[in-house]
Amino acid sequence: MRLVTAVIKPFKLDEVKEALETFGVQGLTVAEVSGYGRQRGHTEVYRGAEYTVDFVPKVRLDVVVADDDVRDVVDVIVKASSTGQIGDGKVWTTLVDDLVRVRTGERGPDAL
Amino acid sequence: MPPFDFVHDLDAGNTAWVLASAALVLLMTPGLAFFYGGMVRSKNVLGMLMQNYVAIGIVSVVWVVVAYSLAFGQNGVFGGFAGNLHQFGLGHMGEQVAGYQGPLAQTIPPLVFVAFQLMFAVITPALITGATADRLKFGAYCVFIGVWLLLVYAPIAHWVFSPEGWLFKKGAEDFAGGTVVHANAGAAGLALAIVLGKRLGWKKDPMRPHNLPFTLLGAGLLWFGWFGFNAGSALGANNLAGYAFVNTNTATAAAMLGWIIVEKLRDGHATTLGAASGAVAGLVAITPAAGFVSPMGSIALGFIAGALCSLAVLLKYKLGYDDALDVVGVHLVGGVAGALLIGFFGTDATGVGINGIFYGGGAHLLRLQAEAVGVAVGYSFVATLVIAKVIDLVMGLRLTKDQELEGMDTVLHAETAYDFGGVTAGGFSPGQRAAHQPAPLTEGASI
Numbered sequence: 001m002r003l004v005t006a007v008i009k010p011f012k013l014d015e016v017k018e019a020l021e022t023f024g025v026q027g028l029t030v031a032e033v034s035g036y037g038r039q040r041g042h043t044e045v046y047r048g049a050e051y052t053v054d055f056v057p058k059v060r061l062d063v064v065v066a067d068d069d070v071r072d073v074v075d076v077i078v079k080a081s082s083t084g085q086i087g088d089g090k091v092w093t094t095l096v097d098d099l100v101r102v103r104t105g106e107r108g109p110d111a112l
Numbered sequence: 113m114p115p116f117d118f119v120h121d122l123d124a125g126n127t128a129w130v131l132a133s134a135a136l137v138l139l140m141t142p143g144l145a146f147f148y149g150g151m152v153r154s155k156n157v158l159g160m161l162m163q164n165y166v167a168i169g170i171v172s173v174v175w176v177v178v179a180y181s182l183a184f185g186q187n188g189v190f191g192g193f194a195g196n197l198h199q200f201g202l203g204h205m206g207e208q209v210a211g212y213q214g215p216l217a218q219t220i221p222p223l224v225f226v227a228f229q230l231m232f233a234v235i236t237p238a239l240i241t242g243a244t245a246d247r248l249k250f251g252a253y254c255v256f257i258g259v260w261l262l263l264v265y266a267p268i269a270h271w272v273f274s275p276e277g278w279l280f281k282k283g284a285e286d287f288a289g290g291t292v293v294h295a296n297a298g299a300a301g302l303a304l305a306i307v308l309g310k311r312l313g314w315k316k317d318p319m320r321p322h323n324l325p326f327t328l329l330g331a332g333l334l335w336f337g338w339f340g341f342n343a344g345s346a347l348g349a350n351n352l353a354g355y356a357f358v359n360t361n362t363a364t365a366a367a368m369l370g371w372i373i374v375e376k377l378r379d380g381h382a383t384t385l386g387a388a389s390g391a392v393a394g395l396v397a398i399t400p401a402a403g404f405v406s407p408m409g410s411i412a413l414g415f416i417a418g419a420l421c422s423l424a425v426l427l428k429y430k431l432g433y434d435d436a437l438d439v440v441g442v443h444l445v446g447g448v449a450g451a452l453l454i455g456f457f458g459t460d461a462t463g464v465g466i467n468g469i470f471y472g473g474g475a476h477l478l479r480l481q482a483e484a485v486g487v488a489v490g491y492s493f494v495a496t497l498v499i500a501k502v503i504d505l506v507m508g509l510r511l512t513k514d515q516e517l518e519g520m521d522t523v524l525h526a527e528t529a530y531d532f533g534g535v536t537a538g539g540f541s542p543g544q545r546a547a548h549q550p551a552p553l554t555e556g557a558s559i
Binding site for chain 1: 318320321375378379380381383385386389422425426429438441
């Protein structure tokens with residue numbers, strides 16, 4: 001099993017969610033996060049005083065998938081979240097060594 | 113003072129308008145609370161709102177008991193320093209207000225005048241809270257505004273507003289309080305900001321406004337209430353009130369444009385905060401002049417004030433005082449500018465006042481205006497400095513470092529402004545403090 005984590009532009013969330021549903025992914029966890037990459041932040045000016053806002057709002061989404069599906073799921077997310085502009089975000093995967101469905105106690109890939 | 117003849121002196125239309133104006137001016141203080149509240153960080157918004165609301169509470173009581181008499185009584189304390197205590201506890205409300213005789217004679221009951229002037233006394237110390245934002249102790253603030261009302265506001269109102277006052281008698285013009293309210297509050301704000309010191313992290317940490325829609329809402333309420341402030345100051349439903357009304361709106365509009373034009377040229381964008389700030393700067397600047405200039409004059413006056421104040425808000429960074437929400441840049445600079453610009457744009461066409469420089473009146477009026485506003489600002493600054501220092505020594509003015517970092521809302525008021533039900537919303541702990549919890553629903557009960 002793999003945890004696929006993506007940090008994307010917030011307005012792309014719906015497209016990514018629909019693409020994952022179409023692919024057959026059954027569950028999804030999202031969070032509003034802030035951060036910056038090569039895009040960096042931006043400046044805002046209040047009554048002439050300039051503020052540098054380093055952390056840009058993003059959405060982070062986490063989904064655990066079976067090993068066989070990892071490449072496809074990553075591709076689906078990348079395709080759905082891409083605008084071609086700077087600041088589109090990142091997708092990465094990590095190994096998951098165990099997983100439990102809380103309601104039934106099922107473990108491993110069965111619990112996906 | 114001669115008795116107020118409630119049959120012959122009273123004008124129902126004038127009375128109705130001044131009563132309505134008093135209510136309009138009251139609304140300015142909640143408006144100011146939101147104007148300021150939107151500009152502070154979210155951890156301090158309740159602290160800011162509370163300071164403004166409690167000003168209504170404290171000033172309303174002190175005014176009725178004693179401050180009104182000090183402001184509008186006959187000369188009595190140290191000669192003409194303040195009024196006497198003839199109207200202590202609102203006694204003698206069947207007499208004409210001191211000094212209002214002959215052509216100045218009022219046609220509204222003295223008690224209505226008390227109510228109208230009260231609302232000015234409420235908002236003046238409330239204006240100061242913008243300079244002291246985020247770091248002033250609540251108890252010390254309460255003591256401060258009570259003392260300040262008696263020792264600073266009442267005397268200056270007496271000098272300038274009351275026909276008994278020495279600056280009034282000289283002919284200094286302040287239609288609705290550019291000097292008494294705005295320049296005065298601005299100077300006091302500067303003094304308090306200096307005594308308090310800078311907010312922790314000033315110039316280093318981001319201190320962005322947390323809710324600009326609040327600020328624009330507040331500016332709108334201020335603009336609305338200001339029609340009572342200025343047009344109500346005609347003390348009658350008449351042509352002068354019409355001048356004040358039109359001039360107020362026109363100058364405010366022009367000042368908003370002046371501010372955002374400067375912003376666009378200087379910073380690259382016209383901002384909503386700039387629009388709200390420009391409008392308030394215009395309202396401040398037209399306040400002393402509302403009944404003394406023509407509508408065309410008010411365009412120039414407003415535009416100048418808006419542009420000037422948008423430049424003045426940067427002074428604090430150069431001079432190194434933390435006037436958090438620009439009470440100096442907007443109210444002191446705007447109030448002084450308005451008072452002085454009467455010296456140029458003043459006209460006798462409105463039926464009161466005299467001609468300024470641009471209307472062939474020479475520099476006499478400008479000199480008078482400079483004297484009046486100079487005296488008021490100087491006195492306010494020095495007296496506030498002394499009051500603030502004394503309170504600081506006796507009970508401390510400033511929150512501790514930890515309190516300031518945590519924020520006023522939880523530290524001072526044990527409340528949180530925004531609860532969106534996240535995981536940090538906190539658990540419910542039944543106990544003595546929750547004595548009124550609802551009874552649990554019984555099986556099968558429907559809501």
